[in-house]
Amino acid sequence: xxxxxxxxxxxxxxxxxxxxxxxxxxxxxxxxxxxxxxxxxxxxxxxxxxxxxxxxxxxxxxxxxxxxxxxxxxxxxxxxxxxxxxxxxxxxxxxxxxxxxxxxxxxxxxxxxxxxxxxxxxxxxxxxxxxxxxxxxxxxxxxxxxxxxxxxxxxxxxxxxxxxxxxxxxxxxxxxxxxxxxxxxxxxxxxxxxxxxxxxxxxxxxxxxxxxxxxxxxxxxxxxxxxxxxxxxxxxxxxxxxxxxxxxxxxxxxxxxxxxxxxxxxxxxxxxxxxxxxxxxxxxxxxxxxxxxxxxxxxxxxxxxxxxxxxxxxxxxxxxxxxx
Amino acid sequence: xxxxxxxxxxxxxxxxxxxxxxxxxxxxxxxxxxxxxxxxxxxxxxxxxxxxxxxxxxxxxxxxxxxxxxxxxxxxxxxxxxxxxxxxxxxxxxxxxxxxxxxxxxxxxxxxxxxxxxxxxxxxxxxxxxxxxxxxxxxxxxxxxxxxxxxxxxxxxxxxxxxxxxxxxxxxxxxxxxxxxxxxxxxxxxxxxxxxxxxxxxxxxxxxxxxxxxxxxxxxxxxxxxxxxxxxxxxxxxxxxxxxxxxxxxxxxxxxxxxxxxxxxxxxxxxxxxxxxxxxxxxxxxxxxxxxxxxxxxxxxxxxxxxxxxxxxxxxxxxxxxxxxxxxxxxx
Numbered sequence: 001x002x003x004x005x006x007x008x009x010x011x012x013x014x015x016x017x018x019x020x021x022x023x024x025x026x027x028x029x030x031x032x033x034x035x036x037x038x039x040x041x042x043x044x045x046x047x048x049x050x051x052x053x054x055x056x057x058x059x060x061x062x063x064x065x066x067x068x069x070x071x072x073x074x075x076x077x078x079x080x081x082x083x084x085x086x087x088x089x090x091x092x093x094x095x096x097x098x099x100x101x102x103x104x105x106x107x108x109x110x111x112x113x114x115x116x117x118x119x120x121x122x123x124x125x126x127x128x129x130x131x132x133x134x135x136x137x138x139x140x141x142x143x144x145x146x147x148x149x150x151x152x153x154x155x156x157x158x159x160x161x162x163x164x165x166x167x168x169x170x171x172x173x174x175x176x177x178x179x180x181x182x183x184x185x186x187x188x189x190x191x192x193x194x195x196x197x198x199x200x201x202x203x204x205x206x207x208x209x210x211x212x213x214x215x216x217x218x219x220x221x222x223x224x225x226x227x228x229x230x231x232x233x234x235x236x237x238x239x240x241x242x243x244x245x246x247x248x249x250x251x252x253x254x255x256x257x258x259x260x261x262x263x264x265x266x267x268x269x270x271x272x273x274x275x276x277x278x279x280x281x282x283x284x285x286x287x288x289x290x291x292x293x294x295x296x297x298x299x300x301x302x303x304x305x306x307x308x309x310x311x312x313x314x315x316x317x318x319x320x321x322x323x324x
Numbered sequence: 325x326x327x328x329x330x331x332x333x334x335x336x337x338x339x340x341x342x343x344x345x346x347x348x349x350x351x352x353x354x355x356x357x358x359x360x361x362x363x364x365x366x367x368x369x370x371x372x373x374x375x376x377x378x379x380x381x382x383x384x385x386x387x388x389x390x391x392x393x394x395x396x397x398x399x400x401x402x403x404x405x406x407x408x409x410x411x412x413x414x415x416x417x418x419x420x421x422x423x424x425x426x427x428x429x430x431x432x433x434x435x436x437x438x439x440x441x442x443x444x445x446x447x448x449x450x451x452x453x454x455x456x457x458x459x460x461x462x463x464x465x466x467x468x469x470x471x472x473x474x475x476x477x478x479x480x481x482x483x484x485x486x487x488x489x490x491x492x493x494x495x496x497x498x499x500x501x502x503x504x505x506x507x508x509x510x511x512x513x514x515x516x517x518x519x520x521x522x523x524x525x526x527x528x529x530x531x532x533x534x535x536x537x538x539x540x541x542x543x544x545x546x547x548x549x550x551x552x553x554x555x556x557x558x559x560x561x562x563x564x565x566x567x568x569x570x571x572x573x574x575x576x577x578x579x580x581x582x583x584x585x586x587x588x589x590x591x592x593x594x595x596x597x598x599x600x601x602x603x604x605x606x607x608x609x610x611x612x613x614x615x616x617x618x619x620x621x622x623x624x625x626x627x628x629x630x631x632x633x634x635x636x637x638x639x640x641x642x643x644x645x646x647x648x649x650x651x652x653x654x655x656x
Binding site: 042043085114155158159187188189190191192195196213215216217219220239240243253254255256257258259260264265267268269270271274275 | 520529534573598
């Protein structure tokens with residue numbers, strides 16, 4: 001099946017007074033129709049900036065300096081603004097961590113949702129309204145007619161996130177970028193949202209990029225996973241491969257530090273140190289200073305290699321099953 | 325059984341929003357405005373043995389942080405007693421009271437908001453022990469260095485300000501500040517929730533090391549089941565102000581009894597789960613301003629019947645180590 005989105009060698013840099021921040025410095029991935037890709041990384045790894053780059057939402061001093069983003073075969077990296085506007089909210093939609101970033105606090109839900117449809121399609125308002133009601137029903141909102149008349153502050157956090165998801169799905173986009181959409185929510189609400197998102201991607205064939213720091217969330221949701229560290233995708237493969245048989249020392253460390261992967265009461269595997277300062281990146285492999293497998297040759301940047309059915313950026317892939 | 329280090333008896337905490345003048349006038353004129361009361365914590369009993377780690381789990385708004393704050397003495401209880409070493413803290417006075425309040429310290433969730441940005445780290449850590457006369461002014465510097473070393477901070481950074489540290493390091497400063505007054509009991513309120521995964525592991529390890537080294541007792545408040553499963557000896561599950569189940573960690577995770585606990589365990593994402601179809605529990609936590617009658621969980625509960633709406637189930641023992649607050653726990 002052809003890829004909905006194909007990102008290759010993407011570099012998004014921020015030119016600040018203090019120096020150049022290489023927020024994204026080599027991201028390659030493909031997402032096919034109906035697929036969910038988990039983009040995993042810690043804060044500052046560049047996972048959100050990757051999402052913003054796809055939508056052309058990078059503001060100065062940042063810009064995409066290199067690489068290509070092909071959406072349904074067409075190049076959209078640094079595409080002119082009118083062209084991007086036709087895509088945003090229509091063919092590519094985004095769900096943010098904080099639904100209040102999507103929702104305007106002074107407008108009723110119906111006003112905002114109908115606007116999202118009428119911006120891209122010339123249909124009667126009543127038809128658009130019907131579609132909004134249907135969308136709210138699909139994400140499990142009880143009495144959607146009533147909710148459409150409400151203002152965002154009258155809804156709970158979980159309800160707001162559902163509205164944001166319903167809005168994202170309104171125009172049946174080909175791709176949805178979800179940036180930590182459940183991080184601020186409670187466990188039972190998170191389970192509901194993941195359930196709805198999964199159902200909708202299956203029903204509509206929409207591809208999805210689920211950006212998160214939580215490996216456990218994508219383990220149950222994604223078809224394949226890309227792990228990002230300091231602006232680069234360091235490991236990429238199917239969910240089973242990455243979670244059960246990680247090869248990159250960083251992935252091994254991340255998985256090892258999740259409490260449920262450890263024996264109760266024992267010390268957790270810990271990655272020493274902290275994520276590097278983006279202004280003073282280590283030469284070569286950015287993970288080398290924290291890596292147990294690091295050797296002098298890690299001072300040259302590892303290239304992408306294909307190992308055991310996945311793409312890897314490491315000179316010293318870990319033995320299979322090292323984390324288990 | 326050893327005597328508990330800390331015991332909570334029938335503690336409730338209510339927050340009331342008083343009417344302002346306009347509200348009172350409107351009320352006189354026949355408006356339906358009333359004072360609003362939130363029952364954040366509703367008649368909770370808990371006891372924690374010396375050296376034990378009790379995990380307190382619940383979703384946002386369930387009152388777990390309020391309970392932690394009552395234990396740490398930040399809020400007074402509206403009803404009920406908090407006993408430290410068998411003595412009601414509220415009735416103590418003088419040196420005894422000071423000893424009891426110093427012995428219970430709290431670590432907060434947000435390492436950015438809980439440190440004074442205008443104070444140097446050495447003052448943040450050194451102020452309390454100096455004021456309380458635990459160390460003399462001349463020894464404070466050495467003492468601060470010792471405490472910083474204990475939590476894995478480089479003592480040479482003591483003259484820096486909080487903004488010069490990363491999130492994980494700030495959390496260590498918060499822990500050092502709590503440890504500086506030589507507590508026996510730590511209330512950790514979502515102490516690792518704001519940290520990155522790899523940093524979380526470092527701080528969890530630190531908590532476990534400190535427990536061993538200093539013989540600390542913890543009330544570990546968290547919404548993250550996997551963290552609590554890892555660190556706690558016993559777990560109490562809270563829902564809308566009440567404890568619904570309490571059991572030793574292994575038993576609780578192996579065989580949850582309360583329907584809410586069951587739902588929580590089933591729905592928490594886990595690494596070993598792959599794409600799956602499941603029907604998550606419906607609905608959301610009701611507003612604590614207007615809790616449902618009877619069992620607070622009844623509107624979302626698959627087992628709910630008429631008696632669940634009529635009477636509040638009390639937390640009752642079902643084995644020597646476990647208790648549950650549910651009318652129909654045998655059916656789960």
